[in-house]
Structures are given as structure tokens and as C-alpha cells.
Amino acid sequence: MFDNPFILEPYRSKELFCDREAETQSIIQYLTNGRNITLISPRRLGKTGLILRIFDEIKSKGLPFETVYADISDTNSLTEFITVLSNAIVCKLGKKSKIKSFFKFLQSVRPLLGFDPLSGSPQVSIAFASESQKQNTLAELLNYLENYPSRVVVAIDEFQQIREYEGVNMEALLRKHIQHLHNVRFIYCGSKKHTMTDMFTNSKKPFYESTTFSFLSKLPVPVYSEFIKKLFLSGGKIIGDELVNFIIEWTRDHTYYTQRLCNEVFSKSGKNIKKEDVLNAISTILEQEKERFQEIRRLLTTSQWKMLKAIATEGSISQITSSEFLKKYDITSGATALRNINALLDKELVLAETTETATSYSVYNVFLSRYLEGL
Ligand SMILES: Nc1ncnc2c1ncn2[C@@H]1O[C@H](COP(=O)(O)OP(=O)(O)OP(=O)(O)O)[C@@H](O)[C@H]1O
Numbered sequence: 001m002f003d004n005p006f007i008l009e010p011y012r013s014k015e016l017f018c019d020r021e022a023e024t025q026s027i028i029q030y031l032t033n034g035r036n037i038t039l040i041s042p043r044r045l046g047k048t049g050l051i052l053r054i055f056d057e058i059k060s061k062g063l064p065f066e067t068v069y070a071d072i073s074d075t076n077s078l079t080e081f082i083t084v085l086s087n088a089i090v091c092k093l094g095k096k097s098k099i100k101s102f103f104k105f106l107q108s109v110r111p112l113l114g115f116d117p118l119s120g121s122p123q124v125s126i127a128f129a130s131e132s133q134k135q136n137t138l139a140e141l142l143n144y145l146e147n148y149p150s151r152v153v154v155a156i157d158e159f160q161q162i163r164e165y166e167g168v169n170m171e172a173l174l175r176k177h178i179q180h181l182h183n184v185r186f187i188y189c190g191s192k193k194h195t196m197t198d199m200f201t202n203s204k205k206p207f208y209e210s211t212t213f214s215f216l217s218k219l220p221v222p223v224y225s226e227f228i229k230k231l232f233l234s235g236g237k238i239i240g241d242e243l244v245n246f247i248i249e250w251t252r253d254h255t256y257y258t259q260r261l262c263n264e265v266f267s268k269s270g271k272n273i274k275k276e277d278v279l280n281a282i283s284t285i286l287e288q289e290k291e292r293f294q295e296i297r298r299l300l301t302t303s304q305w306k307m308l309k310a311i312a313t314e315g316s317i318s319q320i321t322s323s324e325f326l327k328k329y330d331i332t333s334g335a336t337a338l339r340n341i342n343a344l345l346d347k348e349l350v351l352a353e354t355t356e357t358a359t360s361y362s363v364y365n366v367f368l369s370r371y372l373e374g375l
């Protein structure tokens with residue numbers, strides 16, 4: 001058992017997971033009504049956690065869905081996609097007899113079952129002889145799910161990754177098979193908003209208007225604040241409103257960073273938490289991360305680093321080519337600012353958030369932002 005209640009993994013239990021009740025219920029409602037979902041948010045806000053929370057709710061309420069979770073972030077080809085999805089299915093099936101009947105569906109190939117030496121979880125390996133064999137296997141896999149005795153929800157995490165596959169139009173291929181499925185619903189999840197929206201709202205793309213969108217935002221501060229106090233209390237510690245709000249503000253209510261700071265504060269404090277404990281926790285975290293931040297610095301040009309620091313100092317900024325901003329941070333020209341921002345966006349060091357009126361930029365990693373501010 002772990003006694004620190006502030007989890008640093010996507011999901012452990014409902015009790016240790018803050019809120020997302022409305023999102024959980026509405027997504028389940030959509031799935032029940034036969035819709036597919038596109039779930040989008042910036043990184044480390046809680047998409048994966050929400051999927052697992054939804055799956056937990058489906059299980060605990062005994063809803064008639066089998067759930068399959070496939071994280072395709074590390075895949076680069078159709079072969080790897082098939083392997084990850086097969087593993088996700090096999091993990092669910094557990095029993096040998098069920099795995100056998102799954103393998104029967106994969107008629108084009110001879111899948112082999114092994115076990116991961118570290119985790120002990122079952123692992124499927126498939127050797128393909130040709131491109132068409134891969135495509136047939138994908139169809140057979142989906143056909144298996146279509147014929148599953150209960151309805152199936154498949155969550156594909158980091159879905160935007162399919163655009164990186166070389167030599168195959170994965171969107172077209174997947175869509176071709178998926179559109180005929182009645183028994184399977186999908187949650188397509190991703191953090192690259194631009195790519196994800198293009199996939200599902202561009203009329204020239206295969207997945208055009210095939211899903212209902214869900215944009216996950218930050219947790220409501222009053223709700224998160226109550227949750228944090230409650231978790232400290234559950235571990236026998238008392239923290240005041242002011243300090244909790246300071247933690248949420250300092251971490252910009254960006255879930256992973258807030259959880260990480262709370263975890264650190266919890267681990268290093270006595271019964272009554274003081275401001276000093278929070279400040280110490282902040283120093284510890286920034287010290288732990290320093291090496292990584294310096295590595296980032298080495299990978300950037302001086303001009304890009306300067307731009308990153310300028311954005312961090314502002315917290316959030318939209319007017320990056322204004323003469324005021326350029327002058328304040330000694331940036332040579334608007335063109336330089338634009339070139340740098342594009343490089344930083346590309347490296348996922350800066351987050352762009354667009355509203356109807358403006359696009360604002362902030363340093364993606366909150367700890368890096370706070371570190372840069374302090375330089
Ligand atoms: N509702 C929540 N309650 C408590 N902690 C949460 C919650 N949502 C997210 N977290 C924390 O934030 C971290 C990031 O969440 P998660 O991995 O689900 O985000 P994500 O949006 O999937 O990120 P990525 O895009 O990087 O995959 C989790 O490890 C957990 O510590």
C-alpha cells in the first residue's frame with residue numbers, strides 16, 4: 001500500500017481522482033447512445049486518467065460494455081498498431097481459452113503468445129509476410145470486436161500518432177473498417193489539438209464528423225481545492241485554504257504539476273502544513289528537474305531560450321510581435337519572435353491556446369516556466 005494520497009499515475013481509484021464526474025457521465029451517455037468520442041486536452045491535464053475513470057465507472061456500475069485501452073504513443077507502423085491493439089485485447093481476455101478463440105479470428109497470420117519478462121503481462125507477437133496480410137489482420141481484429149458477446153468500447157490514446165506512420169494512410173484504412181462496426185465504440189484521445197481537430201473536422205479527411213468532441217479543461221479551482229484539503233486530512237495532515245490556493249496558483253491548476261507538488265508537500269511535512277513546507281517542496285522539485293531543464297537549454301538556440309524565458313516571465317502572452325514585448329525582452333524583430341515561437345511550439349515547449357479573439361502562449365511545462373521565471 002502507498003500512503004501518499006496524491007497519485008502521480010493517471011488513475012488508481014475514484015477516491016484519489018478529483019472530480020471529472022460530469023465528463024465521466026456525459027461520455028458514458030454518448031457511448032451508450034452509439035457515439036464515438038474525440039477527447040482532447042493539453043498534455044498532463046488528465047485525459048488518460050479520465051478514460052480509466054470512465055472504464056472503472058462502467059465496471060463498477062456493471063454497464064454492459066467490455067473496455068479496451070490501447071496507448072499507441074510508441075507505435076510507428078500498422079504492424080505496431082496491430083500489436084498494441086492485440087495486446088490490449090489479450091490483457092482483457094485473461095483466460096487461455098478466450099485468447100485461443102481471439103487468435104482463431106486472426107486467420108491471415110499465426111500469432112504467438114508470450115509474456116513480458118518485467119510486467120508478466122501477456123504479449124502477442126505476429127510476423128507478417130506482406131502488406132495485404134497486415135491489412136487483413138487489422139480487419140480480422142476489428143471483426144473479432146464486432147462479434148464480441150457484449151458491446152465494446154475501445155479507447156485509443158495518443159491517436160494523432162497514426163499520422164506519423166510511413167507508407168500507409170492509416171486514417172483512411174482505419175475509417176474504412178470502423179465505419180461498418182455496430183458493436184464497437186471508440187474514444188480517440190490526443191493532445192495535439194491542431195492535428196486532432198484536423199482529423200475530425202476537415203471535410204477532406206476520412207474521420208470527418210464521425211465523432212462527438214469533448215475538450216477537457218482544467219479542474220474547477222474550488223473543487224480541486226476541497227479535494228486537496230480532504231486528501232491531506234485523510235493522511236492526518238491539515239492545510240489551510242490560503243496554502244492550497246497558493247499551490248494551485250503556483251502550478252497553474254495544471255493537474256500533473258499540482259499533484260506532484262502536493263505529493264512532495266505531503267511527503268515532507270508534519271501534521272500542520274506551513275508555507276515553509278510548500279516552499280521547500282518547490283525547491284526540491286526544481287532541484288530535481290534542473291538537469292532536464294539544462295538539457296533543454298542545450299538543445300535550443302540562445303534566441304529560442306531567450307524567447308522561452310520571456311514567455312515564462314509573462315506567464316501567458318498573446319502579443320508576441322508587439323513592439324512593447326520585443327523591446328522588453330530584447331528580441332530583434334517580430335520575424336525572429338515568430339520563428340522562435342514556431343520552433344518552440346514544434347518542440348512542445350510552448351502551448352498555444354486559441355480563443356475566438358486571440359492566441360495566447362505559455363511555457364507548456366509549468367515547472368520549467370517557474371524555473372525560468374526565477375533565473
Ligand atoms: N482528476 C484527477 N485527479 C487527480 N490527479 C489527476 C487527475 N487528472 C490527472 N491527474 C494527475 O495528472 C497526471 C496526468 O494525467 P494524465 O496522464 O491522465 O494526463 P494526459 O492528459 O493523459 O497527459 P498526456 O497527454 O501527457 O498523456 C496524472 O498522472 C495524475 O497525477
Ligand SMILES: [Mg+2]
Nearest residue numbers: 047048049157
Ligand atoms: Mg495520456
